[in-house]
Amino acid sequence: MTATPPTLAALSAKNLYLQPLPPSHTPLPGKENFGRYMLSIPWNNVTGWGQATIEPRRDITVDPLSGVMQYAGTCFEGMKCYKTEEGDLRLFRPSKNFDRLKRSAARLGLPCEWDNDELVSLLAKLVSLESDLVPQYDGGNLYIRPTMIETGEAYGIKASPYASSALLYIVTAVNLGKALYASAEEEGKGIKLDACKEYIRAWPGGTGSYKLGANYGTVMIAKKPDFAMSLWVHTEGGEDYISEAGAMNVFIIKQAEDGALEFITMSLSNGIVLPGITRDSIIELLRKHGANEKDFPLDGMLRNIRVVERDISMSEITSSLADGSLKGMFGCGTGVVVVSIGQIQYDNQMYTIPHNPLVLLLRDTITGMQRGKIEHEWSYKVPEWKGVRAEAAAESKGNDEKAEDLAA
Amino acid sequence: MTATPPTLAALSAKNLYLQPLPPSHTPLPGKENFGRYMLSIPWNNVTGWGQATIEPRRDITVDPLSGVMQYAGTCFEGMKCYKTEEGDLRLFRPSKNFDRLKRSAARLGLPCEWDNDELVSLLAKLVSLESDLVPQYDGGNLYIRPTMIETGEAYGIKASPYASSALLYIVTAVNLGKALYASAEEEGKGIKLDACKEYIRAWPGGTGSYKLGANYGTVMIAKKPDFAMSLWVHTEGGEDYISEAGAMNVFIIKQAEDGALEFITMSLSNGIVLPGITRDSIIELLRKHGANEKDFPLDGMLRNIRVVERDISMSEITSSLADGSLKGMFGCGTGVVVVSIGQIQYDNQMYTIPHNPLVLLLRDTITGMQRGKIEHEWSYKVPEWKGVRAEAAAESKGNDEKAEDLAA
Numbered sequence: 062m063t064a065t066p067p068t069l070a071a072l073s074a075k076n077l078y079l080q081p082l083p084p085s086h087t088p089l090p091g092k093e094n095f096g097r098y099m100l101s102i103p104w105n106n107v108t109g110w111g112q113a114t115i116e117p118r119r120d121i122t123v124d125p126l127s128g129v130m131q132y133a134g135t136c137f138e139g140m141k142c143y144k145t146e147e148g149d150l151r152l153f154r155p156s157k158n159f160d161r162l163k164r165s166a167a168r169l170g171l172p173c174e175w176d177n178d179e180l181v182s183l184l185a186k187l188v189s190l191e192s193d194l195v196p197q198y199d200g201g202n203l204y205i206r207p208t209m210i211e212t213g214e215a216y217g218i219k220a221s222p223y224a225s226s227a228l229l230y231i232v233t234a235v236n237l238g239k240a241l242y243a244s245a246e247e248e249g250k251g252i253k254l255d256a257c258k259e260y261i262r263a264w265p266g267g268t269g270s271y272k273l274g275a276n277y278g279t280v281m282i283a284k285k286p287d288f289a290m291s292l293w294v295h296t297e298g299g300e301d302y303i304s305e306a307g308a309m310n311v312f313i314i315k316q317a318e319d320g321a322l323e324f325i326t327m328s329l330s331n332g333i334v335l336p337g338i339t340r341d342s343i344i345e346l347l348r349k350h351g352a353n354e355k356d357f358p359l360d361g362m363l364r365n366i367r368v369v370e371r372d373i374s375m376s377e378i379t380s381s382l383a384d385g386s387l388k389g390m391f392g393c394g395t396g397v398v399v400v401s402i403g404q405i406q407y408d409n410q411m412y413t414i415p416h417n418p419l420v421l422l423l424r425d426t427i428t429g430m431q432r433g434k435i436e437h438e439w440s441y442k443v444p445e446w447k448g449v450r451a452e453a454a455a456e457s458k459g460n461d462e463k464a465e466d467l468a469a
Numbered sequence: 470m471t472a473t474p475p476t477l478a479a480l481s482a483k484n485l486y487l488q489p490l491p492p493s494h495t496p497l498p499g500k501e502n503f504g505r506y507m508l509s510i511p512w513n514n515v516t517g518w519g520q521a522t523i524e525p526r527r528d529i530t531v532d533p534l535s536g537v538m539q540y541a542g543t544c545f546e547g548m549k550c551y552k553t554e555e556g557d558l559r560l561f562r563p564s565k566n567f568d569r570l571k572r573s574a575a576r577l578g579l580p581c582e583w584d585n586d587e588l589v590s591l592l593a594k595l596v597s598l599e600s601d602l603v604p605q606y607d608g609g610n611l612y613i614r615p616t617m618i619e620t621g622e623a624y625g626i627k628a629s630p631y632a633s634s635a636l637l638y639i640v641t642a643v644n645l646g647k648a649l650y651a652s653a654e655e656e657g658k659g660i661k662l663d664a665c666k667e668y669i670r671a672w673p674g675g676t677g678s679y680k681l682g683a684n685y686g687t688v689m690i691a692k693k694p695d696f697a698m699s700l701w702v703h704t705e706g707g708e709d710y711i712s713e714a715g716a717m718n719v720f721i722i723k724q725a726e727d728g729a730l731e732f733i734t735m736s737l738s739n740g741i742v743l744p745g746i747t748r749d750s751i752i753e754l755l756r757k758h759g760a761n762e763k764d765f766p767l768d769g770m771l772r773n774i775r776v777v778e779r780d781i782s783m784s785e786i787t788s789s790l791a792d793g794s795l796k797g798m799f800g801c802g803t804g805v806v807v808v809s810i811g812q813i814q815y816d817n818q819m820y821t822i823p824h825n826p827l828v829l830l831l832r833d834t835i836t837g838m839q840r841g842k843i844e845h846e847w848s849y850k851v852p853e854w855k856g857v858r859a860e861a862a863a864e865s866k867g868n869d870e871k872a873e874d875l876a877a
Contacts, residue, residue, distance in 0.1 A: 095534075119533075123528060124500075125526070125529050125640045126640060127529075132685040133681070135537075135541055167690075169687065204625070234625075258674070266669030267675075274541035274683075275541040277539070278541040279675075281630040281631075284627075284630045396625060
């Protein structure tokens with residue numbers, strides 16, 4: 062599953078080249094909300110990873126027959142950088158994202174070997190340069206989009222299933238927290254989903270558990286205007302099962318017969334659900350709390366809870382709604398963090414899901430960790446970087462050389 | 470399914486802008502086999518289709534957060550241009566390809582409305598400029614790759630499922646006919662396939678019947694070194710069914726109990742098989758011949774034949790091999806045209822498929838039509854274009870203006 066013989070150059074943060082913004086920098090119209098810089102690292106199967114560069118955000122230039130243009134050779138991650146009340150920058154479990162990017166890249170035959178510490182170090186420098194842009198309030202953050210594309214030629218029959226060259230790049234965008242997050246605030250309402258059977262997002266043996274561009278562009282047209290997103294439904298043995306909603310993992314909250322409150326989410330075993338990092342974090346926090354191993358970080362979580370990973374059918378949702386055992390439903394992911402699901406349209410009927418205050422508690426816990434209000438090992442503190450001063454110096458003096466010296 | 474209100478500008482061949490090659494033109498290293506020119510036509514949802522341009526082949530430049538980079542917003546076609554013995558250029562059913570491109574584009578929310586005659590006219594001009602490069606022998610041709618990419622921004626939650634901007638471009642490559650076609654010549658041997666159950670190419674409700682990049686990049690890693698390509702196998706009700714092989718449609722040739730020779734290929738009904746144009750052509754030729762409506766173009770085709778479109782299981786293949794009723798198997802598509810399948814590895818066993826001379830007859834018929842050796846309405850004769858003279862004039866005199874005048 063790897064295209065990288067060990068003799069090729071490794072990905073390294075050491076020889077970073079920093080190209081500062083020109084003193085005259087002004088963002089292009091329509092691109093004002095993007096981070097001003099981008100990080101990119103080229104790779105090819107002859108020399109391995111090339112020099113990492115942080116430079117002013119620019120277009121990507123590829124051959125018309127490159128893998129990304131022709132055969133959807135692209136995978137990505139979604140991450141966020143937060144600013145604490147004290148003004149330092151935080152990332153949330155960044156190595157988890159880069160592990161998943163490796164897995165996605167391997168699935169596409171793209172380079173998938175690097176030291177996450179090197180990549181986190183480079184990302185830390187990138188976000189440090191944008192520190193002034195990172196909102197310092199709940200819900201605001203700098204959205205980070207690591208992307209790996211196949212730049213090598215790919216058309217017709219290739220002798221090797223592996224890419225000959227690729228580019229890993231990271232761009233950012235300021236997230237003022239006005240979109241989905243805002244609707245998430247309206248607890249008691251939640252978002253409205255359309256259960257979609259016409260388009261199937263993923264299937265066993267496919268790519269649903271990988272964060273490939275191919276999983277996203279192909280289901281765009283399923284979105285209906287009045288709905289926040291689609292709830293993906295697939296049919297097996299005459300039963301409709303749910304998997305994800307839009308690009309979120311989904312949980313239902315259900316009263317079990319033994320008195321426990323169950324948080325049920327789709328298992329990863331059939332490979333049609335993305336192994337979400339927010340999903341994983343919620344499961345670990347709830348499991349440890351339920352098992353009395355480690356208390357949930359915020360007050361208010363019940364003790365008699367249980368996390369269950371298994372399939373969830375639409376008939377389970379409708380019948381547990383009818384008998385009152387369904388106590389809530391939510392989606393989670395980097396974009397939305399945690400958001401209540403308020404309504405589901407399914408088979409021409411609208412189902413209203415009960416509101417559960419634990420959803421808000423979950424969200425406040427995750428966002429609290431992310432913004433460093435709740436101290437936790439999952440929050441990665443971005444170290445100060447002297448390159449930021451170099452950049453500032455270069456910006457005022459137009460002194461590129463100095464920036465380069467200090468960037469190392 | 471359309472993002473194009475009728476008030477937007479239509480795709481037009483009228484105002485083509487031709488940018489001739491510079492007199493000093495030399496191909497870049499590693500790109501010598503590519504056509505020297507490319508055709509591109511931008512589109513956006515405010516003004517519609519923009520000016521078509523034919524210019525020296527260049528890289529594509531897109532925003533790092535464009536739909537093609539992030540969400541695999543890309544679809545394509547494969548076509549070929551042939552040179553007849555008389556020296557004129559031919560395309561094979563080009564409108565069929567552009568109809569399929571519309572369908573693929575619609576599936577991705579990309580622009581999908583244009584007059585095929587306009588696009589064929591532009592393509593005809595592009596290939597006219599490359600006329601000197603088109604091989605004039607059987608198996609040689611100019612491979613044509615129309616591609617539509619989403620250039621508009623796509624990340625996070627989009628309000629609309631439709632692209633805001635896109636680019637339709639066409640590039641070409643000289644195909645000397647030394648690759649798969651050559652192995653196809655070795656009749657009696659045929660290509661070797663690996664029946665793959667680990668990776669599933671397509672499933673009902675997915676995108677298997679659309680020519681999306683997403684269907685191709687995601688299955689690259691299934692390819693095993695000793696095999697020409699994978700035979701895609703999916704399991705339903707405990708039975709393994711085949712769909713496509715690599716990027717080809719597949720037929721089996723089987724002796725039916727009533728004495729007819731059946732050409733059986735997977736039905737398009739469940740949406741997991743690409744509606745191939747070679748497939749469609751073969752079906753029509755055989756059906757009309759079998760029904761005594763129109764004779765098969767070359768001598769040697771049996772009269773008592775029948776085309777059947779239905780599912781084909783691996784157990785049908787192995788059992789009809791055992792009882793002798795399997796008379797042959799072949800793949801077809803623009804790339805390979807028609808190629809015998811000689812061996813299939815399935816469940817750790819190698820099956821040898823009998824050679825059938827009708828496969829060669831089918832290939833000779835299709836390639837004969839394509840190269841104009843068999844006259845048929847499916848062969849589109851590229852009209853002469855004065856822009857070619859303009860281009861030549863500009864090349865010798867460096868006179869861009871004259872080229873532009875004549876290009877209209």
